[in-house]
Amino acid sequence: MVTAVIPQNAAYDADFPGRLLRFSAVEHVLLIGGNNTTGGGDNRLEVLPCSEPSSGSAWNAIVDRIKTPYFLYFSRCDLHLEERPLDRLLSTAQDTGASWVYADYSEANEYGICPHPVVPYQMGSIRDDFDFGPLVLIDSSAARSALKKYGRIPPYRWAGFYDLRLKIATDGELFALPESLSIVGTGKERKTGREPQAHFAYVDPRNSDYQKEMETAATEHLKRIGAWLAPRFNDVPVAETRFPVEASVVIPVRNRARTITEAIQSALSQKTDFPFNVLVVDNYSTDGTADILSAIASRSTLVKTITPEREGLSIGGCWNAAIFSAYCGRYAVQLDSDDLYDGDDVLQRLVDFLRTRNCAIVVGSYTVVDADLHVIKPGLIDHREWSDSNGRNNLLRVNGIGAPRAFDTSLLRRFGFPDVGYGEDYAVALRLSREYRVGRIYDSLYLCRRWEQNTDSVLSVEKRNLYNAYKDRLRTIEILARQRMHE
Numbered sequence: 001m002v003t004a005v006i007p008q009n010a011a012y013d014a015d016f017p018g019r020l021l022r023f024s025a026v027e028h029v030l031l032i033g034g035n036n037t038t039g040g041g042d043n044r045l046e047v048l049p050c051s052e053p054s055s056g057s058a059w060n061a062i063v064d065r066i067k068t069p070y071f072l073y074f075s076r077c078d079l080h081l082e083e084r085p086l087d088r089l090l091s092t093a094q095d096t097g098a099s100w101v102y103a104d105y106s107e108a109n110e111y112g113i114c115p116h117p118v119v120p121y122q123m124g125s126i127r128d129d130f131d132f133g134p135l136v137l138i139d140s141s142a143a144r145s146a147l148k149k150y151g152r153i154p155p156y157r158w159a160g161f162y163d164l165r166l167k168i169a170t171d172g173e174l175f176a177l178p179e180s181l182s183i184v185g186t187g188k189e190r191k192t193g194r195e196p197q198a199h200f201a202y203v204d205p206r207n208s209d210y211q212k213e214m215e216t217a218a219t220e221h222l223k224r225i226g227a228w229l230a231p232r233f234n235d236v237p238v239a240e241t242r243f244p245v246e247a248s249v250v251i252p253v254r255n256r257a258r259t260i261t262e263a264i265q266s267a268l269s270q271k272t273d274f275p276f277n278v279l280v281v282d283n284y285s286t287d288g289t290a291d292i293l294s295a296i297a298s299r300s301t302l303v304k305t306i307t308p309e310r311e312g313l314s315i316g317g318c319w320n321a322a323i324f325s326a327y328c329g330r331y332a333v334q335l336d337s338d339d340l341y342d343g344d345d346v347l348q349r350l351v352d353f354l355r356t357r358n359c360a361i362v363v364g365s366y367t368v369v370d371a372d373l374h375v376i377k378p379g380l381i382d383h384r385e386w387s388d389s390n391g392r393n394n395l396l397r398v399n400g401i402g403a404p405r406a407f408d409t410s411l412l413r414r415f416g417f418p419d420v421g422y423g424e425d426y427a428v429a430l431r432l433s434r435e436y437r438v439g440r441i442y443d444s445l446y447l448c449r450r451w452e453q454n455t456d457s458v459l460s461v462e463k464r465n466l467y468n469a470y471k472d473r474l475r476t477i478e479i480l481a482r483q484r485m486h487e
Contacts, residue, residue, distance in 0.1 A: 001090060002026050002137075003071040005062055007053035008033040013077040017045055023083045025090060027068050032058055052160075056153035059160035063147060066140045073136045073161075078184055079105075081135065085181035089137045092177050099142035099172025100165070102132040108185040116184075119465050121174035124475025126221060127397055128162050128214045131468075134184050142172045150224060159213040166221040211385050218397040219390060227396075227482040231389045233437040236360050239330060239410045246274035247351050248329040248409075252318035253337035254283040257292060259449070264296055264303060266340040270347040279327055281306045281318040316417035316424030323412050333406040334425070340447040341404070342367060350406035353439050360411045360436035361429060363402045364445035371451040382442045391440075392433035396475050401429040401438070404446045411436070422467045423474060430478045434485075 004020045006012070008031050017029040021044055029045045032053040048065070050058040062071070070093060072086070085103075093101045104117045118133050119125070146167040147153065153163045168174070222228040249267040253260055260280075267278045282290055282305055297303045304327045308318060323332050331351050335341065346364070353362040365382035369375055383402040385394065395401060405425060415431050417424045432438070459467070 003028040003068045005073045016077040056156040056160040063143045080183040098175035099139045100174040101137045103177040103181040105133045106183045119469045120176040124472045159217045163217040215394045227479045234435045243330040245329040247276040247331040249278045250322045252281045255287040256337040257288045259338040272348045278303045279322045314421035317419035319417040338449045346445045359439035360432045362439035364441040366446035366448040367444045
């Protein structure tokens with residue numbers, strides 16, 4: 001019933017196809033890439049020569065060649081898979097009628113066998129780095145129907161599999177089975193957190209051609225489902241409220257005694273032609289941060305310390321405490337409690353942009369540094385993948401909008417922040433970009449620390465899944481809202 005599809009990439013194991021052919025459900029093995037045209041003499045093993053296993057031409061050819069009801073795509077070969085779990089995938093596909101079935105898996109590393117659950121797929125799961133695990137079972141007729149209905153895969157170099165997935169997902173169900181069905185790794189790998197290079201891969205200029213392809217595929221999908229927005233924007237309404245100052249630097253903080261003084265000094269050092277203040281929202285710190293804030297506020301009337309009405313707020317709730325306070329200025333400008341502005345003209349540049357460019361939000365660029373402010377890879381993050389014509393659509397594919405962020409406070413008060421500790425800025429950026437223009441500054445305005453106290457540093461699989469699922473849910477909400485705009 002199954003054709004196994006295996007890319008001959010750097011991790012290819014020559015013995016792997018033979019092991020799969022011992023399973024009664026596996027009728028055929030299709031090797032993608034490489035130069036072996038004989039299949040080792042076994043007529044059940046076929047090679048599809050190609051230079052890019054993820055290309056559009058490769059995946060068009062794969063779908064054309066599949067004769068079995070299902071095909072099983074392996075993203076890696078260093079895995080242990082038994083026949084019974086494979087049968088479980090098949091029975092799940094048959095019982096549910098799903099077009100695409102994937103499952104939890106386990107990882108063999110230096111600590112033993114560790115579970116690796118996957119995230120359930122939803123409408124907003126359109127990011128190209130979605131983790132389906134090492135094997136995906138795809139209904140062959142669903143794949144053929146999707147390409148017939150929505151067109152063959154364009155001549156992408158890298159986005160072929162991504163485009164196929166999005167087309168299948170337009171009408172079909174992608175079903176996550178919460179059972180570990182395979183084990184990946186050799187047991188020698190070290191279990192580490194998410195590396196900075198992976199975290200920032202989508203803004204690495206070396207990946208620009210790859211990212212453009214992924215953006216194109218995602219954009220076509222949004223058009224297909226009626227969620228794409230043309231570059232037409234509402235004017236930012238004139239503020240009807242009187243504000244005490246022109247701008248407020250907003251710093252939510254909890255237990256940052258080590259860095260909060262530097263952050264506040266960075267804000268106070270700004271040179272502007274307008275009055276501003278610094279709103280520090282102390283989220284019930286217990287490490288001495290409150291004493292530091294009290295001492296600073298006693299020396300500077302520009303620093304206003306806000307204590308939320310209740311404990312237990314996340315970053316988004318702290319932002320709401322700031323923007324709805326009587327101290328907040330016409331513009332609210334972000335500064336994290338462990339970061340610094342890159343220069344003394346940052347606040348002026350951000351506010352000037354908001355004043356003159358009819359934007360609800362302006363986002364600068366930042367430089368990644370370590371705990372001691374030494375520049376580390378990948379260095380400058382400028383989000384040059386953004387475009388005025390398609391940026392708010394591509395924002396649904398990527399995981400962030402950048403920093404520092406400056407907002408029109410009147411609009412912020414219309415929507416507020418979700419009270420979460422991860423993705424609160426992404427939620428607001430999606431909502432504002434639905435109606436209003438987003439401005440960009442591509443010079444470095446901000447020093448962003450990557451250190452052990454970041455909210456996304458050395459995440460467990462479970463925490464990373466929680467964050468990814470939440471952002472997928474934000475995308476689902478936004479896609480549904482944008483679809484309603486076209487009704």
